[in-house]
Amino acid sequence: MPPPIRRRVAWLLAGAVMLLTAVLLSLAVGSRTIAPGEVFQALLHGGTSDDALVVRSLRVPRTVVGVLAGAALALAGTVMQGITRNPIAEPGILGVSQGASAGVVCAIAFCGVHSLGGYVWFAFVGAALAAVGVYAVASGGRGGASPVKLALAGAAMNAFLASLVSGIATTNARALDEFRFWQVGSISGRGSDVIDRIWPFLLVGLVLVAALARGLDALALGDDAAKGLGHNVALLRALGALGATVLTGAAVAAVGPIAFTGLAVPHIARALVGTSHRWVLALAALLGPVMILGSDVLGRIVFPPSEVPVAVMTALIGVPFLIALVRRRAVVSA
Numbered sequence: 001m002p003p004p005i006r007r008r009v010a011w012l013l014a015g016a017v018m019l020l021t022a023v024l025l026s027l028a029v030g031s032r033t034i035a036p037g038e039v040f041q042a043l044l045h046g047g048t049s050d051d052a053l054v055v056r057s058l059r060v061p062r063t064v065v066g067v068l069a070g071a072a073l074a075l076a077g078t079v080m081q082g083i084t085r086n087p088i089a090e091p092g093i094l095g096v097s098q099g100a101s102a103g104v105v106c107a108i109a110f111c112g113v114h115s116l117g118g119y120v121w122f123a124f125v126g127a128a129l130a131a132v133g134v135y136a137v138a139s140g141g142r143g144g145a146s147p148v149k150l151a152l153a154g155a156a157m158n159a160f161l162a163s164l165v166s167g168i169a170t171t172n173a174r175a176l177d178e179f180r181f182w183q184v185g186s187i188s189g190r191g192s193d194v195i196d197r198i199w200p201f202l203l204v205g206l207v208l209v210a211a212l213a214r215g216l217d218a219l220a221l222g223d224d225a226a227k228g229l230g231h232n233v234a235l236l237r238a239l240g241a242l243g244a245t246v247l248t249g250a251a252v253a254a255v256g257p258i259a260f261t262g263l264a265v266p267h268i269a270r271a272l273v274g275t276s277h278r279w280v281l282a283l284a285a286l287l288g289p290v291m292i293l294g295s296d297v298l299g300r301i302v303f304p305p306s307e308v309p310v311a312v313m314t315a316l317i318g319v320p321f322l323i324a325l326v327r328r329r330a331v332v333s334a
Contacts, residue, residue, distance in 0.1 A: 003272075008274070011283060018286070022297070023289075025294075026063040029297050029300060031304060043060075062188065062189075068202055070261060070288035070293065071202075071284075071288045073248065073292075074266065074287060076262055077262025078262075078281055078284045080244050081266055085147045086147060090260070094131050094245065095154050096245055097252050098161035100123035100130075101126070102126045102130070102164055103119075103122040103125050104122055104179060105168050108174070109172045116182070120198060127252060128245060134153045135241055137153040138153040139234075150237075165179075182256050184312070185309055186309040187292070188296075197254075198253065198254045201246050201249070201250040202247060204246055205243050205250065209247070210281065213281055214277075214278075215239075216236075218231045258292070258310060259311065260319075263322065268287060269284045269287060291317070292310060299313045
């Protein structure tokens with residue numbers, strides 16, 4: 001039986017509280033620790049002190065990017081697990097992350113682009129082309145874009161693009177030097193220019209996946225059951241893949257490839273609020289930023305004054321989760 005409504009609402013409220021706490025920690029903690037009162041003073045009243053400038057100029061954009069990217073990756077992972085009915089699906093399964101990487105390395109090597117703001121467009125185009133290619137391959141033959149065919153086509157595209165990226169980067173020293181800083185996955189140094197470029201795509205992706213919640217519930221029952229309930233299965237999968245691609249492409253373009261958020265967060269959300277995608281998507285949108293910001297804060301304090309990139313911290317957190325997931329006798333599917 002699904003959890004009662006009261007319990008689901010309580011978890012959503014708890015997720016909102018955790019998100020607000022993570023945002024406050026992201027604004028206050030770092031190589032320069034700032035008291036919460038000073039953070040609120042800088043946000044509400046401005047000021048010209050060093051602390052106020054650090055909060056407004058550096059940490060606010062970094063935190064906003066973390067919130068946007070975390071929500072996007074978590075929502076994309078939820079949708080991908082839903083359309084493929086694969087409990088270990090995550091945003092990289094359709095080749096989206098590698099497509100973004102290919103776009104960035106091509107921008108550096110062939111187009112003379114050397115800024116984070118410039119990377120965004122190339123990364124997003126690369127992600128979109130990779131997803132279109134995967135879906136085109138998976139749609140061929142009998143049965144259309146089935147979950148298994150999507151996963152296999154995505155694996156093939158990932159391998160091809162990874163080879164392409166390695167080939168370009170290893171034969172171009174400058175591209176390799178610049179690309180490796182983006183590839184590590186971090187929200188450090190992201191400014192308002194990056195936010196301005198990604199938020200429209202994130203809004204479109206959010207609206208699209210929210211509209212597909214009932215269809216994803218039907219897909220979880222199987223293709224035949226979904227058809228019996230009046231859904232167009234092929235259209236559902238195409239729109240779901242589009243929404244996940246838009247979200248993942250924008251997030252990866254902004255912060256680089258960050259693993260495990262799109263894998264772990266949907267499972268945590270389902271364990272707390274059940275399998276109804278309306279609730280899972282809502283809670284995932286709150287817990288995704290918590291994971292990204294929490295990992296970023298931990299990365300700032302483990303080896304001060306140096307910082308560990310957020311992708312490294314999410315991997316350290318995600319690997320034990322993945323091992324626990326594999327060892328479980330039963331995995332809650334989408």
